[in-house]
Amino acid sequence: MEKLMKRLMVFVFVFTCFFIHIDLHAMEPIQVTASIMPQKYFVEKIAGRHVRVDVMCPPGAFPGMYEPRPAQMVSLSRSKVFFAVGVPYEKLWLGRFEKINPNLYICYTDRGIEKRIMKTSLGSKKVRRPVARDPHCWLSPPLVMIQARNILDALVRVDPSNKKAYYHGYRCFIDELVRLDLEVKDIFSDRGNRHMFMVFHPSWGYFADAYGLEQVPIEIEGKEPRAADLGRLIDYAKEHRVKEIFVQPQQSKVVASGIAEAIGARLVDLDPLSPDWERNIVYAAKKIRAALR
DSSP states (O other), rough: OOHHHHHHHHHHHHHHHHHHHHHHHHHEEEEESSSSSHHHHHHHHHHHHGEEEEESSSSOOTTTSSOOOOHHHHTTTOSSEEEOOEEEEEHHHHHHHHHHHHTTEEEETTOOOOOOOOOSTTTOOOOSSSSOOOOGGGGGGGHHHHHHHHHHHHHHHOOGGGGGHHHHHHHHHHHHHHHHHHHHHHHHHTTOOOEEEESOOOOOOOHHHHHHHHHEESSSOOOOOOOHHHHHHHHHHHTTOOOOEOOOSSSOOOHHHHHHHHHHHEEEHHHHHHSSSSHHHHHHHHHHHHHHO
């Protein structure tokens, strides 16, 4: 009888350990990789503790010409999903990511979003072929709702066991985005006829579209302006009494400083890649509202 009890206790112990191991394994977060910092914010809002999010383009880096480090490529080999958004470096690297990790699922978070065409010159509506498309769709709260759904679908695809948690996180995030959208609309509710603001890099076009504004960029298709364009920009800025030019910390301010000096304006930092996305959107709205002409 004593031997039978010992065997039963051993069986119960092994059986319990087995299921504890399964539960602990189920609780382990899956590893995913986001292309840029704002996407990390979106993924964590939806997935919470169920994911561990690496970021390929880290704070301070410029996604227009970023080159992943070897350690990042090693980490990527363990990721379940790469969340892409259409920034320039992805065109060169997505194929390499898939070779390093054949099981990697590429989630195009911008799927379903019609990309803006960047202006070829100040005031011009003509476009050249091939046209430059604006990737900065993560700066428009209404468009982030589309991205959130794409993120949700990817998470459910690679980790169906946490589907219920992902749907809950998604619904909560959508509620937050609706409230944020209303808050930004309220910030611009008393702008009157003022609608124009000047930026160096054309990051805020989708934001401007969402709230009835006009972004006037110094860069043309994301490149420094030619001499003729520069002259027109200076004349335009003087005519409209532009007092602020928005710049981002990842880029040189040399050209923007020269224009600011020529028109008597000051440079104001707005970071389109801030990791604290929601707070940054509200901050940007208030700064842009104060600068409208």
